[in-house]
Amino acid sequence: MSEHDIIDGCLIVTQAKTKRPLRISIAGKLAELMARIRARKATHKIVTAGLLTNTNSKRLTPAVLRNHFDEARKKAAAAHPEMADAIVAFHFYDLRAKAAADTGEQRGDQAASDLLGHGNVKTTQRHYLRRGKIVDSTK
Numbered sequence: 001m002s003e004h005d006i007i008d009g010c011l012i013v014t015q016a017k018t019k020r021p022l023r024i025s026i027a028g029k030l031a032e033l034m035a036r037i038r039a040r041k042a043t044h045k046i047v048t049a050g051l052l053t054n055t056n057s058k059r060l061t062p063a064v065l066r067n068h069f070d071e072a073r074k075k076a077a078a079a080h081p082e083m084a085d086a087i088v089a090f091h092f093y094d095l096r097a098k099a100a101a102d103t104g105e106q107r108g109d110q111a112a113s114d115l116l117g118h119g120n121v122k123t124t125q126r127h128y129l130r131r132g133k134i135v136d137s138t139k
Contacts, residue, residue, distance in 0.1 A: 002049040002059075006034075015117040022117045066092070100128035 005012045010023035011030070026034055037051055050059030060068075069092050077084040096116070104112035104124075113124040 001051045003051065004049055005051075013117075018117065018119075020117055022115075024115075097128050097130070100124060101131050104129050105131070105134065 001011065001013070006026065007023075009026050011026055013022045013024060014020070015022060024030070034051075041053065041057075044053075044057045046053065046057045048057065048059040052060040052065070054060055054064070073087055073090065077087040080087065100112040100116055103115050109121050109125055109129060112129060113121040116124055116128065118124045
């Protein structure tokens with residue numbers, strides 16, 4: 001993603017499968033992250049519009065992001081041996097399901113479906129919303 005993907009306060013993401021654009025409002029934690037990115041880039045001579053850059057101000061490639069993620073996962077497993085199996089089993093694509101589940105719990109299944117760019121809520125429910133509903137106890 002690059003700074004060119006930010007239009008009218010939204011991050012424009014094109015869905016890989018359907019090629020449909022999705023506008024993610026830059027607010028809350030995402031706005032804080034964008035501010036941190038801009039502040040960091042302001043301290044360097046930046047040669048790319050990419051949002052994620054390395055220490056040499058070059059755009060981070062998918063391979064580099066994968067390597068960083070794998071290294072962070074190894075460090076987390078070493079730091080928390082009681083959770084090592086779960087940490088090692090966690091994959092980058094699991095973040096999509098987590099985002100859908102968290103959004104579904106906070107704002108409903110339709111919001112989760114919209115976040116993932118699905119045309120049908122049933123698709124989101126079948127493939128991503130696996131936690132089950134939260135219900136109150138009887139007493």
